[in-house]
Amino acid sequence: MFSRLCYSMPNKDKISRFEERKMATAINIQSSCSEEEWKARQRLAACYRIFAYLGWDEMIFNHITLKVPGEDDAFLINPYGLHFSEVTASTLVKIDIEGNTLDGSTYPVNKAGFTQHSLFHRELPDVHAVIHTHTTATMAVSSLEGGLQPINFYAAAIAPRLAYHKFEGITVHEDEGPRFLTSLGKKRMMLLENHGPVVMGRTLEEAFLNHWVLQRACEIQMQTLAMGKPVMIGEEVIKKHLDNLSQASIDPMQQGVPEFDAMVRLVDREDQSWRE
Ligand SMILES: [Zn+2]
Numbered sequence: 001m002f003s004r005l006c007y008s009m010p011n012k013d014k015i016s017r018f019e020e021r022k023m024a025t026a027i028n029i030q031s032s033c034s035e036e037e038w039k040a041r042q043r044l045a046a047c048y049r050i051f052a053y054l055g056w057d058e059m060i061f062n063h064i065t066l067k068v069p070g071e072d073d074a075f076l077i078n079p080y081g082l083h084f085s086e087v088t089a090s091t092l093v094k095i096d097i098e099g100n101t102l103d104g105s106t107y108p109v110n111k112a113g114f115t116q117h118s119l120f121h122r123e124l125p126d127v128h129a130v131i132h133t134h135t136t137a138t139m140a141v142s143s144l145e146g147g148l149q150p151i152n153f154y155a156a157a158i159a160p161r162l163a164y165h166k167f168e169g170i171t172v173h174e175d176e177g178p179r180f181l182t183s184l185g186k187k188r189m190m191l192l193e194n195h196g197p198v199v200m201g202r203t204l205e206e207a208f209l210n211h212w213v214l215q216r217a218c219e220i221q222m223q224t225l226a227m228g229k230p231v232m233i234g235e236e237v238i239k240k241h242l243d244n245l246s247q248a249s250i251d252p253m254q255q256g257v258p259e260f261d262a263m264v265r266l267v268d269r270e271d272q273s274w275r276e
Contacts (some may be wrong), residue, residue: 002272028271029041029105032103036068038089040069041076044064044088044092045088046086046267046274047066049087050263051064051261052084057084058224060082062113062128062132062134063113063117064130066090066129067129068094075118077092077109077117078092088275091107093105093107113154116177117130120200124188128202128204128260129207134196138214138218140218141173142193142194142197142217147162150238151224154213155217156238156241156242157241158213159217161189162189164181164190165180165184167192191244199214201256202252205260206252208259
């Protein structure tokens, strides 16, 4: 997920056999996994398609991971080598915290990529979904002194809930794990400085919606700062804004569901193959 993801290369032989694997895997996985897991696979596959639709993909890099319902040490991740727009329910790979494949999938997984995902899944029981992207807007704001500034409607809602982590270079050292957790604290969204966001959720839909708000806040900040000096929102107004939002919020487990479903319908108009 972190920097070394961006530079480590997959096995060329494995990549060239993706199409062969696709047919066999599609049949095997659905018949061998639980109904709950299959639903989670479809939901996560749809999420990858939504990210691709919104332009939040990064070629074959980055990850969105989701815990397998009812299984503490198992989660689903994209196969390394597929674009987000190619991910399907069957091609997602079920792995454990150590990165071992649990579902017999022959698709490769970028072990370096999920190192930090597995840390958050392991250490934070409330976290069921973890998103890490390199979108231009979020990476740009991650690289800006002061990070996300409270200068627009979306930022006012998200800036107080955002943690920051100093860039330590290519993330190959296990000892950075505790520092990630210290930087995060009780928050569930973090900008990795000079790198990009990590957005977590109690559900996939909640994480998706928070990523959407963060993305919008960053896009608007980029445009605003390009024009000149922004109007800052005062702390009192931010507090009132957050209070109003919390009063209006729905059941936490339903957070982001209507938005996610609307995006699924949009994706479906172009391609429904994520269900397979
Ligand atoms: Zn990264």
